[in-house]
Amino acid sequence: MAPMPRLALVDCNNFFCSCERVFNPALNGKPVVVLSNNDGCIISRSEEAKALGIPMGAPLHEQQEVIRKYDVRVFSSNYTLYGDMSARVMSILRDEMPAIEVYSIDEAFLRLPSDFTEEHARALRAKVLQWTGIPVCIGIATTKLLAKLANRHAKKNKALTGGVFDLPNSRDPDGIMAATPSDGLWGVGKNLAHRLKGMGVTTALEFKQADPAPIRKSLGVVGERLLRELNGIPCLELEEMPPDRKGVMASRSFGSAVESVEELEEALANHVARAGEKIRRFGLLATRMEVFLRTNRFRKDERQYSPGIGITLERPTHSTAELMTSARALLHRIYRPGYRYKKTGVYLANLVSEDEYQPGLFDRPRNAGIDVDRIVDEINRRLGDPKNPVITRASQGTDRSGKGWKMRSQRHSPHYTTDWRELPVVRI
DNA sequence: TCTGGGGTCCTAGGACCC
DNA sequence: TCTGGGGTCCTAGGACCC
Numbered sequence: 001m002a003p004m005p006r007l008a009l010v011d012c013n014n015f016f017c018s019c020e021r022v023f024n025p026a027l028n029g030k031p032v033v034v035l036s037n038n039d040g041c042i043i044s045r046s047e048e049a050k051a052l053g054i055p056m057g058a059p060l061h062e063q064q065e066v067i068r069k070y071d072v073r074v075f076s077s078n079y080t081l082y083g084d085m086s087a088r089v090m091s092i093l094r095d096e097m098p099a100i101e102v103y104s105i106d107e108a109f110l111r112l113p114s115d116f117t118e119e120h121a122r123a124l125r126a127k128v129l130q131w132t133g134i135p136v137c138i139g140i141a142t143t144k145l146l147a148k149l150a151n152r153h154a155k156k157n158k159a160l161t162g163g164v165f166d167l168p169n170s171r172d173p174d175g176i177m178a179a180t181p182s183d184g185l186w187g188v189g190k191n192l193a194h195r196l197k198g199m200g201v202t203t204a205l206e207f208k209q210a211d212p213a214p215i216r217k218s219l220g221v222v223g224e225r226l227l228r229e230l231n232g233i234p235c236l237e238l239e240e241m242p243p244d245r246k247g248v249m250a251s252r253s254f255g256s257a258v259e260s261v262e263e264l265e266e267a268l269a270n271h272v273a274r275a276g277e278k279i280r281r282f283g284l285l286a287t288r289m290e291v292f293l294r295t296n297r298f299r300k301d302e303r304q305y306s307p308g309i310g311i312t313l314e315r316p317t318h319s320t321a322e323l324m325t326s327a328r329a330l331l332h333r334i335y336r337p338g339y340r341y342k343k344t345g346v347y348l349a350n351l352v353s354e355d356e357y358q359p360g361l362f363d364r365p366r367n368a369g370i371d372v373d374r375i376v377d378e379i380n381r382r383l384g385d386p387k388n389p390v391i392t393r394a395s396q397g398t399d400r401s402g403k404g405w406k407m408r409s410q411r412h413s414p415h416y417t418t419d420w421r422e423l424p425v426v427r428i
Numbered sequence: 429t430c431t432g433g434g435g436t437c438c439t440a441g442g443a444c445c446c
Numbered sequence: 447t448c449t450g451g452g453g454t455c456c457t458a459g460g461a462c463c464c
Contacts, residue, residue, distance in 0.1 A: 015464095036432035043432070043464090059431030077432095104464050189462050222438070222461085249434050256429085298431060310457075345433090 009147040015106035016044035022133035145229035148186040177205035250275040251345020285316035286348035291330040296342040307334040
């Protein structure tokens with residue numbers, strides 16, 4: 001039998017708070033919290049702050065009393081700093097280990113060499129702390145889900161584990177799993193936990209030992225994957241190359257609610273500019289845009305309206321002016337007077353690389369009066385294989401977002417595609 | 429009164445085609 | 447010409463994560 005693959009999850013402790021401490025050691029031993037973008041919520045807490053009972057994600061205003069009473073140090077978030085610290089931590093991990101997947105700003109999965117022991121993990125932990133000032137915990141197991149679980153145990157029992165825990169080589173893995181509630185598992189939120197409870201499953205161990213059929217039936221493929229991972233059958237691969245980004249979002253809440261379309265337009269212009277700048281920086285063009293509005297979901301006494309709308313853009317673009325024209329049009333399609341709006345945002349999706357994109361005929365899907373048969377002939381002629389035409393049909397179709405061209409290609413051709421962006425460019 | 433922002437993946441269902 | 451089942455694509459919305 002091949003040896004089981006071994007993975008580790010490295011997770012920075014209270015990452016944002018730890019970053020603040022690196023640059024201000026006077027904060028050591030004091031309760032510290034870091035706030036979300038609008039200084040609305042608490043998104044990172046030092047151990048001391050957790051001990052005071054300050055919950056994750058708590059609105060700041062609910063915690064003012066505790067903060068005053070215990071002199072909690074409060075920071076607005078500084079993502080430039082955190083991004084920089086993250087890069088330092090990741091570069092150490094990358095230098096030390098053969099394969100790493102940066103999973104988030106403060107977490108990375110590592111593929112471990114077969115001779116990698118818990119002692120090596122402790123040395124790695126010490127090195128990251130010494131070189132960056134950031135404390136981390138390391139969980140070791142055979143699948144990503146179990147590595148997450150091992151990490152959770154390492155972190156929750158730091159005095160015992162010293163921040164490193166090797167689940168398969170521990171004395172009582174089942175005991176650890178029995179002590180882990182199912183909603184403490186990675187990928188199990190409120191909803192799945194509730195459904196599991198309905199099946200009598202409340203711990204990771206019960207989940208691991210559950211009958212797969214009802215899990216599959218009630219929790220779908222997501223549940224089945226979790227079950228397999230719990231049993232040491234990897235379903236989630238280490239992704240060393242992050243896949244291309246699917247979309248870019250820019251949104252903000254308003255300090256106080258907004259009613260007029262003019263104010264919404266102004267905010268949206270800001271978001272469009274930020275999102276546009278971001279895709280330009282990545283050398284991308286958006287082919288789809290979505291705009292949404294939200295009323296204040298916490299105000300049960302107010303009428304709720306949270307519409308969103310999306311369109312395929314006339315042509316792929318990253319121009320702020322072009323994006324803004326579309327965004328404004330979308331906003332006006334969903335805006336209704338008489339509501340108190342709390343948030344708006346824009347999502348740029350179906351991104352294509354600027355380098356690969358060539359402007360051409362297919363930019364203008366709604367351009368009526370094009371001779372479709374000529375386009376089909378022209379594409380097939382240029383590809384020069386009459387026996388194996390790329391395009392067999394082009395038709396004008398409809399969908400929710402309006403009229404559009406549908407170009408269908410020969411299914412069994414090596415050029416088969418249903419994506420017009422992949423088709424050759426033809427000018428007529 | 430105040431209660432974040434930015435992502436991914438999955439499913440259901442409509443439209444359309446063969 | 448009519449028909450149903452299956453396939454593909456797309457979108458909306460839910461669930462979850464950090």
